[in-house]
Amino acid sequence: MGVRLLIIATAVLALASSFAEASDPSPLQDFCVAVNDSKAAVFVNGKICKNPMEVDANDFLFRGLNKPGNTSNPLGSAVSPVNVNNLPGLNTLGISLARIDFEPYGLNPPHTHPRATEVLTVLEGTLYVGFVLSNPAPGMKNKLFTKVLNAGDVFVFPEGLIHFQFNIGHSKAIAFAGLSSQNPGVITIANAVFGSDPPISPNVLTKAFQVDKNVINYLQSQFWYNNNN
Ligand code: MN
Numbered sequence: 001m002g003v004r005l006l007i008i009a010t011a012v013l014a015l016a017s018s019f020a021e022a023s024d025p026s027p028l029q030d031f032c033v034a035v036n037d038s039k040a041a042v043f044v045n046g047k048i049c050k051n052p053m054e055v056d057a058n059d060f061l062f063r064g065l066n067k068p069g070n071t072s073n074p075l076g077s078a079v080s081p082v083n084v085n086n087l088p089g090l091n092t093l094g095i096s097l098a099r100i101d102f103e104p105y106g107l108n109p110p111h112t113h114p115r116a117t118e119v120l121t122v123l124e125g126t127l128y129v130g131f132v133l134s135n136p137a138p139g140m141k142n143k144l145f146t147k148v149l150n151a152g153d154v155f156v157f158p159e160g161l162i163h164f165q166f167n168i169g170h171s172k173a174i175a176f177a178g179l180s181s182q183n184p185g186v187i188t189i190a191n192a193v194f195g196s197d198p199p200i201s202p203n204v205l206t207k208a209f210q211v212d213k214n215v216i217n218y219l220q221s222q223f224w225y226n227n228n229n
Contacts, residue, residue, distance in 0.1 A: 076106030116184035125173025
C-alpha cells in the first residue's frame with residue numbers, strides 16, 4: 001500500500017512539474033553555448049550547443065552595456081537587450097537582461113514578452129510604469145496597476161501581460177530589466193496591430209476598435225518605430 005501510494009504520488013508530481021514550466025526548460029548540463037548560425041540544418045527548441053571543447057570564457061561575455069542606446073527616435077527610448085542572440089552562453093539558462101534608456105518624456109510603449117516575466121530596476125530618473133491584467137471576469141474591465149518609480153526602485157511585470165514605462169522626469173532615465181527567458185520576445189502592441197506585414201484587413205480593425213475606417217487607415221499608414229535594437 002505504502003509503495004503503491006509512493007509510486008502514484010511520484011507520477012502525479014512528475015506530471016504536475018511537466019505542466020508547470022514557469023520559465024525556459026532547465027539545462028541538463030553545465031552549459032550549452034549557442035551556435036548562432038541561422039543556416040544550421042538542425043532546428044531545436046532553442047539553439048544547438050557548441051562543442052564544449054571549443055567553449056571559452058568569451059562565450060559567456062557581453063561588453064558595452066555601460067553605453068546608452070540611441071534614443072534619437074520618435075519614442076525617445078532605446079532598449080538594448082542582452083539575450084541568447086548576442087550572448088550565446090545564455091542558451092538553456094532561462095534568463096536575459098536589457099538596458100533601457102529614456103529621453104525626458106521618452107516612452108517604452110505598451111508591449112508584452114510572450115516568454116518572460118520582467119523585473120525592472122531604475123538607476124536614474126523617474127518612470128511612470130504599469131501593466132494591465134488579462135482575462136477579466138464577465139462585466140469587469142482589464143485592471144491597470146501603475147507606479148511612479150525613482151532611482152533604486154524595483155517593479156515586476158508578470159509574464160505575458162501588457163506593460164509600459166514612461167519617463168515623466170525632466171532628465172534622462174536609465175533602467176535595467178531582468179527577464180526570465182533566454183529569448184523573451186517582444187510584441188509592441190501598436191506595431192503588431194497597425195504595422196503588421198502584410199497589414200491586417202481594415203475591416204477587422206475597424207470592428208475591433210469600434211472606430212471609423214479613416215482612423216484605421218490613418219493608423220495603418222503611420223511608421224511604427226521599433227525601439228528594440
Ligand atoms: Mn518589457
